Amino acid sequence: AQQTRTIETDCLEQWIEQYRGESSKGKCAAYIPALKEADPTQLGICVIGPDGQISRAGNYDAPFTLQSISKVISFLAACKHHGIANVLEQVDVEPTGDAFDSMVRLEMHKPGRPFNPMINAGAITVSSLLQGNGVQEKFRSFQDMVEGMTGRKHQINEEVYHSEWQTANRNRSLAYYLSATGFLACPVEDALDVYIRQCSLEVTAEDIAKIGLILAHDGYDPVRKEQLFDKEKARVTKALMVTCGMYNASGNFAAFVGVPAKSGVSGGIMAAVPPRGRSGELPFAGGCGIGVYGPAIDQYGNSVAGVALLKHMASAWDLTIY
Numbered sequence: 001a002q003q004t005r006t007i008e009t010d011c012l013e014q015w016i017e018q019y020r021g022e023s024s025k026g027k028c029a030a031y032i033p034a035l036k037e038a039d040p041t042q043l044g045i046c047v048i049g050p051d052g053q054i055s056r057a058g059n060y061d062a063p064f065t066l067q068s069i070s071k072v073i074s075f076l077a078a079c080k081h082h083g084i085a086n087v088l089e090q091v092d093v094e095p096t097g098d099a100f101d102s103m104v105r106l107e108m109h110k111p112g113r114p115f116n117p118m119i120n121a122g123a124i125t126v127s128s129l130l131q132g133n134g135v136q137e138k139f140r141s142f143q144d145m146v147e148g149m150t151g152r153k154h155q156i157n158e159e160v161y162h163s164e165w166q167t168a169n170r171n172r173s174l175a176y177y178l179s180a181t182g183f184l185a186c187p188v189e190d191a192l193d194v195y196i197r198q199c200s201l202e203v204t205a206e207d208i209a210k211i212g213l214i215l216a217h218d219g220y221d222p223v224r225k226e227q228l229f230d231k232e233k234a235r236v237t238k239a240l241m242v243t244c245g246m247y248n249a250s251g252n253f254a255a256f257v258g259v260p261a262k263s264g265v266s267g268g269i270m271a272a273v274p275p276r277g278r279s280g281e282l283p284f285a286g287g288c289g290i291g292v293y294g295p296a297i298d299q300y301g302n303s304v305a306g307v308a309l310l311k312h313m314a315s316a317w318d319l320t321i322y
């Protein structure tokens with residue numbers, strides 16, 4: 001799709017410069033050493049409408065790794081293979097109010113089924129459920145799901161992958177605990193490896209905007225005119241994004257942005273804005289997918305400048321689903 005000068009891109013450019021400075025309130029994730037190398041002042045956005053209209057501003061072409069945004073895609077891929085009901089036997093759909101890498105509830109609530117697929121415990125279980133035998137095949141089915149939506153090939157960022165693999169002690173403990181309680185469908189180190197690979201897949205704001213657009217349209221890609229997965233899967237996924245997608249800041253995000261979204265610790269945020277009948281005069285009334293990148297994150301693991309930008313945009317363009 002082509003970028004033309006529009007009112008939308010003018011607004012986005014202005015807002016990017018307005019909110020770029022917010023990044024000083026956060027820091028790049030340091031517990032995965034390679035993520036610390038990012039320039040914290042970057043802020044970029046890409047918005048894609050159902051007609052393929054694409055609006056972008058700032059550092060929209062900066063590559064970054066999916067991190068927790070991958071949890072949405074692996075959930076869709078696992079549901080496509082097993083059906084929603086079978087996946088939900090292994091992982092629930094309840095928000096926790098705990099940090100994304102928390103382990104406290106696994107032991108507290110027997111038999112230890114992870115609370116939702118958007119926290120690390122649930123996501124590692126979901127990775128173990130991906131189609132195929134062994135790391136290569138399972139990761140391939142994840143990658144196929146991503147590439148089917150973005151329409152292009154993606155590579156792992158090897159530096160981020162190795163960096164996370166070497167420092168994954170917390171995720172390793174979660175995985176071993178899940179294995180002990182019977183919530184992994186494959187060998188424990190394989191599940192962990194698939195999870196870390198999916199987190200290291202490299203994308204741009206435009207890629208995640210495309211995925212957001214498909215979710216906004218219930219699994220239908222309005223640009224390529226193709227149904228990629230059925231609407232039940234899209235709806236369960238969006239409900240999970242609303243309730244758990246921004247971790248333990250999901251309530252604030254629902255109140256002040258009000259759209260299904262998923263963040264990752266590398267600073268990406270993917271949002272799915274469904275068509276809004278009431279505001280036909282406003283930009284993207286027919287829905288849109290949004291991809292934001294701003295690597296300085298807050299205490300919850302969400303892009304500080306990215307969330308500030310989305311709050312402004314949601315209020316200006318009336319994006320909320322509520």
Ligand code: GLN
Binds near residue numbers: 066
């Ligand atoms: N790979 C990261 C981790 O497991 C993903 C977490 C995130 O983006 N919140 O810690």
